[in-house]
Amino acid sequence: MNRILVVLFFVTGVLGYSQSMDYNTKKGYAASGYDVVAYFDSNPMEGKKEFTTNYDGINYKFISKSNMDKFVAEPKTYLPEYGGYCAYAMAVSGKKVNVNPETYEIRNGKLYLFYNKGKNNTLQFWLNESPNDLRPKADKNWEKIKN
Numbered sequence: 001m002n003r004i005l006v007v008l009f010f011v012t013g014v015l016g017y018s019q020s021m022d023y024n025t026k027k028g029y030a031a032s033g034y035d036v037v038a039y040f041d042s043n044p045m046e047g048k049k050e051f052t053t054n055y056d057g058i059n060y061k062f063i064s065k066s067n068m069d070k071f072v073a074e075p076k077t078y079l080p081e082y083g084g085y086c087a088y089a090m091a092v093s094g095k096k097v098n099v100n101p102e103t104y105e106i107r108n109g110k111l112y113l114f115y116n117k118g119k120n121n122t123l124q125f126w127l128n129e130s131p132n133d134l135r136p137k138a139d140k141n142w143e144k145i146k147n
Contacts, residue, residue, distance in 0.1 A: 022147045023058045024084035024098060024113075030058050031113065032101040036078040037067040039111050044102055055079075080111045082142045087112040088122035091134035094141035097122075107131060 026032045031039075035047040047061025051068045054060070055075045062068040071078050082090045087105075089097035103116035103123045114123040126134055 022083045023056075024080075024096070025058060026098055028059060030060050031080055031084050032099070033061045034101040035062045035067050036060060036080060036111060037070050038063055039104055040078065040106060042106075044104060046101075077109075078111065080113050082112075082138060083146065084113055086115040086122055087138055088114055088126045088134065090141050091126075091138035094145055096145070105131075107135075 023030055024032075029047070029052075030036065033046050034044050038045050038047075045063050047063055047067075049061065051062040051065055052059055053062075053068055053072055055071070060068075060071060062071065081087060083096070084099065086097040086099050089095050097115050099113040100116035101113065103114040103121065105112045105114070105123060105126070112126075114121070114126060116123065
């Protein structure tokens with residue numbers, strides 16, 4: 001009986017942990033607390049705590065109730081690709097790399113976030129190396145490592 005309880009505890013703990021591993025939740029929120037709807041208006045901004053919602057066990061902040069309502073109505077429309085990890089790193093190495101939430105691209109109605117520090121602006125690498133070639137690689141790598 002004790003062995004069964006230990007196995008159940010382990011399995012539920014791993015499942016709960018692995019679900020959150022599919023999302024980059026720096027600062028406790030998706031997209032480092034930036035409003036994922038605002039990206040689609042070309043105006044990325046950090047959201048406010050009073051406009052917070054939860055989707056798939058992950059917290060999201062928004063700059064307004066209107067943006068929060070848009071997200072609640074159609075969350076999958078606004079979710080960052082690759083769980084909000086760097087799209088370029090996902091393509092070239094299949095690694096989960098944190099991002100600069102102000103370095104992004106909207107392509108074909110999808111939000112892609114990128115690492116950007118010092119001379120390593122991976123959005124520029126992504127654009128220079130052809131997003132049309134990199135995106136399928138990132139998709140394939142994400143399928144291998146996500147939950």
